[in-house]
Amino acid sequence: MKKVSVLFVCMGNICRSPTAQAVFESFVQRSGLAQAIQVDSAGTHAYHLGSQPDQRSQQAALGRGIDLTQQRARKIQAADFTEFDYVLAMDLQNLRALQSYAQAKQAQNLKLFMEFASRWREREVPDPYYGGSQGFERVLDMIEDASEGLLAHIIRQHSLERERLG
Template sequence: MMKKVSVLFVCMGNICRSPTAQGVFEQLVQSQGLAEHIAIDSAGTHAYHIGNPPDQRSQVAAQNRGLDLSGQRARRVESPDFERFDYILAMDRSNLEDLQHLARQEQLERIHLFMRFATRWHVDEVPDPYYGGGSGFERVLDMVEDAAAGLLEHIRRNHL
């Protein structure tokens, strides 16, 4: 039996970008019949919202695309995550740096910017929509859908 590939999406508070990425990627993986091969989770670098569901605006934007994020709860990245996950994907450079500081040297190769897997968006970071208007949540979904497709293709090529 093949080992599951495990993916952790990380943003600051784990209530907007990373739960959105988790939901998008879960749906994509499920639709491709690969759910038994890929484990997916999300977390935050800060403890602001531990135990809370995703931001209501993220949930509404996701629901408009057929995604239900309501079952997710925010959690903070923990040291075992750096062993447990094959891919630890940061939404922006600040979170990438936070993750790199928490990881041991031999774990650094697991940590990447999520947008490196995008094919249509040529940016490094998924912007935090928390303080902006509703259109920011739609933009996050567009970016995340692109990067999620590229990530799944990368996993297929390298692991499945």
């Protein structure tokens, strides 16, 4: 069976999208669906290719038991639009960039990640790069909420509950 695949995208792939990748992976792992769901992250720009996530992102995530140290920044590639079932942007600016890169038939996979959140009214995950540590904690709170909603959506859409129980 083909895995359901999710790609999180922000600008540089060092704060929001690697955090979303790791948080969502932890939700997937805890749900027992690691064999059914593949997760990755990328950036719309090549500012930090090969770099680890921002130290502040790593520290905030580690405070919640999530390790980002194995991740490395990469730029979105044309193949990502066909390989991933969900290409989720952290904000409108990056969603527009993704829409401009994608072919028309691939645009249906593009969404804002926060569309899956239930406890936040904001539809964009703010970039914490230029702020203080509180921004990174807020980003984690938002990502946890949207991850919960995304996982529930994927389970429903792809009938994964039966697979997990079967």
